[in-house]
Amino acid sequence: MQASGWIRGLVLGAVSALGGAALIGGVGSLLGGVALARRAVTPTVVPESPVTVTRVVERPGGAALVGLRGADADLPGRYSFIFDGGGGHARLGAVVEALEDEVLRELVSVDRGSLAAETRGRVTGWWYTDPEQLGYRVERTVYATELGDADAWIIRPRIPRRRRWAVHVHGRGALPEETLRGVRALARCGITSLVISYRNDPGAPPGLRGRYGVGFSESRDVDAAIAAARHRGAERVTLFGWSMGGTACLVAATRGEHRDLVDGLILDSPAVDWDALLRYHAAAQSAPAAIAGLGIELLARGAVAGGEAGGIPIADLHPETFARSLAVPVLIHASRDDTFVPSAGAERLAQLRPDLVQLRMQPGAEHVKLWNVDQRGWEAVTRAFARALPRPPWRGSPAARR
Structure with a gap:
């Protein structure tokens, strides 16, 4: 059944099963679910100026x-x-x-x-708005994605470590400049950074229907960036993701074609549990739990068009799912004062995989603004983690991780 037909079926089902005021309420719940689902995957054209x-x-x-x-x-x-x-x-x-x-x-x-x-x-939380402000050598380039070329910056440390790279991935509704705070910490470890734009960014092709895939679709751009780093000589790549970029990095590291090259992940305020996150935002808008559940179902079935053909697998974007597939160390910066992406998902992932996940909690910090509250502490932990990452034992053999 086509997506529009599926929604029409829901409405007709409500008509046959409900009457009067109950029918109005049922249709209202459906429309509320549709609105929630669309809001989750539609890029913001003009950012708020509050x-x-x-x-x-x-x-x-x-x-x-x-x-x-x-x-x-x-x-x-x-x-x-x-x-x-x-x-x-x-x-x-x-x-x-x-x-x-x-x-x-x-x-x-x-x-x-x-x-x-x-x-x-x-x-x-950006602070830097241009890569040259970091004081390192910058190359403005493009990398090939499944949708076409996307803009990127290569930022080289003063004393590079041979064949060691990182891919930096910004969050939903942000721009690559958001990630520049993380570049300096890795540059001091000798790591060359590839800072990417991805689908629906100003410097990249539009995604399917011009909508987000809440990190799942975007993970294929991250995987393409890993391939681009490999083409330029990288033998190991650290993924550095912010917010929804953290989701994309987790998916790329656990499912991506080039995951054999990933030696670790650094995540700031990551969205680890999308079911809980969408329900949290629905509750913040005083929407009943049933509407949140319906919106999630609409996205998963593809009845509301998102950036993934056939629907977004929301159930897979979950701490338990990521925990089963993780094979490399992960550093997570998170805050219980984050009012946009609650830290519970990150905390749950750390509980499930204490052997691989290091969780640094930053009090008093809002979403993706942890560096801004404690730059010294944030960078010290990030550097120490990056320096300690072991070389992937499966390097060069994607089959070894299957």
Whole structure:
């Protein structure tokens, strides 16, 4: 049955089984499930700008201050402030003072654009917005995916370790710049980094129907990036994923054609349990549990079109499933204060595979903003993990892992 026919069948079934108000409620649940499913796989065209600049305060002989009001304005640590539709970028330091209707933060720099009262934007954890800002040699290139060429950056350390690479994968709705915080830690270990765009990014082909596969479809782009690194001489590749990029890395490391080259994974705020995650976001919108379950079923059956032909295997994007297939060490940075991707999935994976999974919990940090709260600690643990990774014993033989 075609997807549209399957939905029509659900509606007709509701008509025959229900009457009056019950019918209205049944159809309403169906529409709610459809809306939830579509929201999960539809890329955001224009990112939200929930933060407003209230004032800029120049201080003679000291750093300027910026007043902010809105979501994430008062987060501890240091952040990027992206405004003017992505054309403007400023770096925010620590909170200096929290007032009744605004927060005053140090204004470290304004790299692009001009900040003034009423400027609207968003607070992100990126910090770096260009790979050259890291101070390493950068090559702008493309790599081949099943959908066409996608943009990428190769960032080379000052003293490279022979044939050792990493692939960096950003999260849902972000850009490759999100991952640059992780590049420096690995560069100090001598690891060459391949920072990729993937399907539905501005520098990459659109995915199936222009929608996400919540990490499952995107994992094939990660696998293609591993192949590109191998073509350039890599003998081992560390996967470094953020949020949904963490899902894609887990799938690539456990199912990908080139998984024999993967020596380990580093994940920040990863989405490890998509069933629980979708239910969490539905509950946050006060949607009944039945609607969340219906939305998940619609995605899994392909009745709501996502980025995977035939439906997205949500049931496979689960800690128990990943735990059964893991064969390399994993470092996870997570926070119980993450309000976007709860840490429970990551914690469960660590419980299931204590032999392979190292979990670093960062208190007081929001989603993919752990580095921003404790850069020194985050980078120290990341470096130590990367340096200790053993060479994959199955190198060169994909069949050895089947």
